[in-house]
Amino acid sequence: MDENRAAINWAKRALKFISQELQSETYEGWSTIMKKNTILLKSLAEADRLLIVKKEDEVTLSVVVPGESVKKKYIDPEALKNVNDQAIFSDMPFLELDINLTAQFKNAAAAVLIPFHEIDFQGCLVLEWDSQFDFNDDFKEFIQACLLKIKETLKLSRTYYALEELKVRFNSILQSVPQNIVFIDDSGKNSWINDKAAKLFGIPGGNVSPAVLAGLMQKLRATADNHEEISKKGQALFQSKDKHISDWHWIYSNPETRVLNVCSTPTISEHVSGRLWMFEDVTAKYLIDQHLKELNAELEEKTKLAESQNMAKSEFLANMSHEIRTPMNGVMGMTSLLDNTKLTEEQHDYVESIRISADSLLEIINEILDFSKIESGKLELEEHPFLLYKVIEETYDLMALKAQQKKLELLYLIDTDVPLEIIGDMTRIRQIIVNLVGNAIKFTEEGEILIRIKMNKRIDSLYELEFSVKDTGIGIPADKMHKLFTSFSQVDSSTTRKYGGTGLGLAISSRLVQKMNGHIRVESEEHVGTTFIFTIPVNANEVLKTLKPTPVQKDLNGKRALIIDDNHTNLYILKTHCALWGMHADIAKSGNEGLDCLAQNTYDVVVVDLLMPGMNGIDTAHEIRKKYTIPLVLFSSAGQFPGRNTSDGQLFAAILDKPIKPNYFHKVLKEVLSNAPEEKKADPVHAKTDTVTTHETEKVAILVAEDNLINQKIMVNAFKNIGLNCDVVSNGLEVLASLERQHYDLIYMDVQMPEMDGYEATRSVIKKYGDKRPVIIAMTAGAYEKDKQDCLNAGMDDYLSKPFDFDTFYAKFNKWKAKAI
Template sequence: MQQQYTNINWAKRALNFIARLGINDSYEHWTAIMQRNMAYLQEASGADQVMLIKYEDALTARVIEKDSADGDSVYISPEILEVFNDGHQPKFYHLPVGAFKPELLLLFNSPAALVMLPVKQLDFTSYMLLVWQNDIDFSEDFVEFINACFSKINETAKLARTYYSLEELKVRFNAILQTVPQSIVFIDDTGNNSWVNEEAAKLFNIDGGNVEPARLSAAMQQLRAKASNKEDIFKRGMQLFQSKDKRVKDWQWIFTEPDLFVLNVCCTPTLSKHISGMLWTFDDITQQYLFDQHLKDLNVQLEEKSRLADAQNQAKSEFLANMSHEIRTPMNGVIGMTSLLRNTQLNEEQFDFVESIRISADSLLEIINEILDFSKIESGKLELEEHPFFIHKIVEETYDLLALRAHDKGLDLLYVIEPDVPLEVIGDMTRLRQIVVNLVGNAIKFTDHGEILTSIKLANKIDDIYELEFSVKDSGIGIPEDKMHKLFNSFSQVDSSTTRKYGGTGLGLAISARLVEKMEGRIWVESEVNVGTTFKFTIHIKASTGVKEYKPVKIPKDLAGKRALIIDDNLTNLRILQGHCEHWGMHADIFEHGADGIKAIEHQHYDIAIIDMLMPDLNGIEVAKQIVNKYGNKMPLVLFSSVGHFPPEHKKDLNLFTAVVDKPIKQSYFQKMLMDKLAQAPVQKVEPGTPVIAANVTVPDTTLSVLVAEDNIINQKIVIKALQNIGQTCDVVANGLEVLSSLQRQHYDIVMMDVQMPEMDGLQATRKIIEEYGDNRPVIIAMTAGAYEKDREECFEAGMDDYIIKPFDFEDFYQKINFWKGKINK
């Protein structure tokens, strides 16, 4: 039987319900709000029971009654509520309803009517259920009443979530601002509101939280008044308030009394749609300020020390330059006079004495150069040049320089360059050759028998950068493992005792290591005592855009298919020569003993035979004689000698050979010799009393007018005699003033100008000559003992045309004379 509510004004009850809920205007827990809603709604609707069922998760729903506490919660399965899932509006049921789960009905003690209100927000879903034990009439007025209450309940639920969010933000905001170490102040632009955190409250000695703006302003002004940089603060403050964006940072307030205290002040405008203000932060940077001041002091000290170091380096460089000049000037006399003396008629004992002086002078000059190089590297003044050069010339020129030393010890100099190494590269040829010369020179020094093998291979390639690996392997005394750490240290040697067998400054490897480092490589050593040592180093270098690989463009047609017989007691050299021949399309048979090679001719035709001179059992001449006696002149014979070594007593046997070739043989020359099969005149040893003139010297077919400006009498004699050796006369003066006087009397084609002279030096004299004579001036060749790059640059900046370093290299001296003679006579 439906319960009748015929006399109830449902609209009035709805207004009363809404009014009662509307008085809540602050944060309240959502559950409490819902319980109050349920209490008011039960009273207004006359329901026998009201409860809220809220989804907790996929497996749990919680039942909340109007007067239940948190600990009294009942939990049910969410499946019970599936009948309500598709609804967003109130639903009205006359029970029983077959779709309801029995468990749901048990919650209400077998009701007769039920109304469901879905209370849903973004982060939760719940259902408020009103139950009547007696059936009621869901009239139109009643339905409107329920809908009005439902709307208000959802509104209060949403407000509850909003209040909760605001409270949550407030708690987080306060937690953050109260725990940061900075003092933080917010001032509303209206002037009605300001807020400070606890750190700011301590700083300004006021209460935290909301503060009267006037009180906060007075506290800030009082703090500024105590600062020691009040004027700077005032100026920066005026800039702040006059600027458009009202923004400032790194504004320092410095306090010195009673103790140093520094604040870093930042001010940032805060803007929203309805609120604007200024956010101030005050950060204690006292320690950072002290650190910065200390750092400034250190920088001042460092700058002063750097200036002193630069001055010391400058003084050191000037001292070394002066020392170099002072040493090289008498060294020029020793070496120059020795060279001139060798060109005179000497008996064997005299010639031996002169050679001893020359060798000693060259050794002393080498030591001087090493010390100067090391000084330039240590002072950071060594710069690498970049010029194209052929990589094989590094080894070949090194061997040309050191071949005589190797021959004196009976050592074979060998080298191999792998085909994938670029033929032409771009870099500093002089410094790279210096490294190789140092390593090969050391190998010769510490090797008494056997061979020195230099090899170059491609280690890696990235884009256009080639990483080349050089190795110099010897069969010498080796290096103990516990001594290897000394190798690349300055002025350090493996054997530093006073009784050591091998001399030297100990700078060679240190210089090489620094040069390798500047070429972006590394250097290391592998060694075994009494077996030998291998020094290896890498460099990074670019290939020239010309020839890319160290190999011929095509196999020479004159060599393809030809067969060579090679006899040499050095197996490494045999393999190198065999590799060259096979690379050019030839076939090469190799033999370590002359008898085996002679016997092989019985069974095989050979187009050419290459025979080493110095071999056990049978030497090269004896092998050649047996071949000719047994087989006749059926093929050309080539003799490998060492530095032009050919026994004088066997000169009559030279006609046995088509060519006599020095070891180590250059690959390009070896190929040309094989192709041309031409004889080369043997390089003969200088006999005592035989005048020695550089190979590239040509006697001028026309004489030049030469003026020599040199204040050192010994050096005057050297230059005069050197010019006389090529049929050239000269006049001599002692300083720059005399040069100018001489040029007024007559014309000279060349002026050999010493740089350091009394009264007027060579640089001043050169500038005067250029100023007075212009294009009609003579060629000016500097003569200087200054070995630094800056010395060379100074000469060219002054206008000199060429440059010769003392002590003179006479071959270089003569080449320069011939070069400028050709220019002048054009």
């Protein structure tokens, strides 16, 4: 052993190693740090050689000799399998310790192995001496001190790296955001701005003198148009609990309009506190918002004006409705009364012309009022159960005369999976169908109108039904289709147009369908025909009723029928109905074809249409009677079938009018086939409402409150026609005075009267007479649902809308007469 080494002050050398400023104030890689430190360590330890062994990966160890031109060597990682975290001091070769690092240093007399387990460096340092070495405690402490210093240097380097990485990320983020970012340290020693803020303040970005930045911030606040508001908010900001503010607008108009949206929030850590400011240019958004505010204010004013005008329009329409319907009631009422007097044929023709004109005028008035209700949002839909087929049959009853005048067939077919009874607004659905059928009749000169209802889909009790109204009319040109559902618009709007009307029918139908959450469309081909199709969702009753046939009755099951008609659609419908009732039906398209069928087959009944080309229904019946005694049933349009007592009429066991009603047809077939007495059905067109019969001993005291002289005459004559008298007064005060003098069973109360109206008079009667009061029936020209509800809310028992038809008038009378006396 070298005696000089024995005298070395290893503590002093350790201090020298530690005090050496080998580390940099910036990041350095592990190889640079290890190279500097290990060369110094070799020198201070007076070692002959130094090796750096580094773990490259799980299967590779590399060996490097710093300061020498020794190439990196790779060895088996098993070489360090016995090395732990403690330094190994050996006065014999490592081969004997089973640590086989390199074969070239196997003759070393002594060695130290210093292990490292750091993030940057995993492996060990090896110092070797060619001569014996005294590893005393001082030397071992020297090695441990050096080892700690190297590890601290590596950790410090990692910290520098992390700071550098954080700085890069921080700068990248703050430089890429669209806001102007300012950070101010509360200590007043450090401030920083990004490049966008640098442009705002007109200085370079990065670290900025706090004094300079404070002056620029003050200038930015002072030059704002709303600097006083900013100052107040700033004071409130620093006095607030969280000291945070956002959406703070600093507004400038000089040299140009500019608005900064300012956010300020404290940034506090364990040792550092400061404040982060963000300035965002929101000039464009601010100007848009201001413009929107102005538009909203203007819109609000216009909305109020529109609502006011809409209310005025609604009130005007309601008043106009009353003013128009009151004289219309006089025209139609007097016309009906005049028609029941003895008239010459010429006078009857004049009266009928007046009636038709009044009906047309009333239809136009109703369309305009309906449309105004829809436009003003006052239309409310009702929900009640009704039979679907009734809507179609009532529509056809209403349209039968017009169709008969043009010799058109009115047909309908409802698929068997459609619910028989649905829940909805029957009146409005009927209005849609009436509009569509009315249009179809108007634009069809020959052929047929077919209504078909089918089910598109069903979810539980909710059905989507498809209604179609198909005609064989003139069709609609493709370039005119867009006008169909437009208000006050017609396909042909020229002064020479053939077809009149307001142009509101389809617009109203479309709005009603939309109100019911449905859709309407049209398919048409010029000179072929048009089909209007609308779908609406409806509910069915919980106990589902469908149009599927009831259990087949014995008197129809197995029966054979022959149907003779030139209309293909009608043949299909009638054959379908017969099949549902358990019958077998053959069809023939002419009288001659029907006779051929009779010659080849036996039938229980023959159904024949009256109007057929060539051989009509009467002629066909005469030919059948020459050879067969089979029962005959005649189908005929209303008013065209022969009288019962004529020889032609006696050919038939039953005569049915068109349009065909399946339920009645079924009933007639049962009666004919069972030889039951035939029940004669009244002509739906010419049948008059049964007059109200009164016994001479029956006395009904009636008071009419009506200020219009013509309407007074109508009411007096209406009661005179059924053998009754009535007293007449002109206002509500006279009603109260009349009740003081005598008792009345019924009061027909006009709503609008001078001095005291019908509402006030009704309330006064109820208050004074209570349960002993007369029945009060309102009479009003108001056409809105609200008018009806107002009458009922006032305590009136029922409601008559002017102009009223006498069927409705007498029906109401019959209803309340029994309750009144």
